[in-house]
Amino acid sequence: GENVEQHPSTLSVQEGDSAVIKCTYSDSASNYFPWYKQELGKRPQLIIDIRSNVGEKKDQRIAVTLNKTAKHFSLHITETQPEDSAVYFCAASISPQAGTALIFGKGTTLSVSS
Amino acid sequence: IAGITQAPTSQILAAGRRMTLRCTQDMRHNAMYWYRQDLGLGLRLIHYSNTAGTTGKGEVPDGYSVSRANTDDFPLTLASAVPSQTSVYFCASSDIFSGFTDTQYFGPGTRLTVL
Numbered sequence: 001g002e003n004v005e006q007h008p009s010t011l012s013v014q015e016g017d018s019a020v021i022k023c024t025y026s027d028s029a030s031n032y033f034p035w036y037k038q039e040l041g042k043r044p045q046l047i048i049d050i051r052s053n054v055g056e057k058k059d060q061r062i063a064v065t066l067n068k069t070a071k072h073f074s075l076h077i078t079e080t081q082p083e084d085s086a087v088y089f090c091a092a093s094i095s096p097q098a099g100t101a102l103i104f105g106k107g108t109t110l111s112v113s114s
Numbered sequence: 115i116a117g118i119t120q121a122p123t124s125q126i127l128a129a130g131r132r133m134t135l136r137c138t139q140d141m142r143h144n145a146m147y148w149y150r151q152d153l154g155l156g157l158r159l160i161h162y163s164n165t166a167g168t169t170g171k172g173e174v175p176d177g178y179s180v181s182r183a184n185t186d187d188f189p190l191t192l193a194s195a196v197p198s199q200t201s202v203y204f205c206a207s208s209d210i211f212s213g214f215t216d217t218q219y220f221g222p223g224t225r226l227t228v229l
Binding site for chain 2: 001006034043044045046049089091100101102103104105106107
């Protein structure tokens with residue numbers, strides 16, 4: 001089955017720096033790769049996603065890149081701000097029968113200090 | 115519109131007791147999911163349902179069962195709770211079209227402690 005590895009597990013940056021989180025997946029049939037942000041005590045919230053027919057997607061300070069050949073995808077946050085501090089999860093879709101579900105990485109705790 | 119609701123918010127349960135966690139969505143999504151979240155382990159898929167009347171097993175299904183009698187509700191049952199089932203449980207839902215999943219929306223979670 002699908003396995004998603006996420007690195008690093010913790011990441012500390014100074015405000016204004018960039019942050020990069022990387023994930024690898026094992027199932028070449030995966031076609032959907034979302035990223036979620038989870039603040040302490042809250043539910044995970046989608047921040048950006050990418051599908052297998054696209055190599056890169058941007059949304060303001062956030063971008064995701066996908067390399068299907070190497071089976072890895074990355075989250076890039078530029079000009080980090082203290083409010084970016086949270087746990088970030090990557091995920092890859094699996095296709096059980098006629099639908100899909102997500103397998104998540106173990107998460108990256110991002111700390112942005114001012 | 116409430117989105118996804120879960121009940122209870124938190125629960126302390128004696129080992130061996132039966133417990134049902136409730137999940138309801140009003141977005142008419144055809145797919146629903148249950149995850150558990152444990153520190154350092156991320157979100158792990160327990161069970162899923164692609165449409166009313168069908169369910170499937172995720173990564174960690176043992177000790178849990180689900181049903182999907184209608185589109186809106188997806189209860190998760192622990193038949194005989196054990197301490198290792200202490201966790202935060204999240205329900206989620208999404209649309210599925212042509213084999214592609216759309217955004218999964220998460221409920222607020224249920225914090226379950228089994229003593």
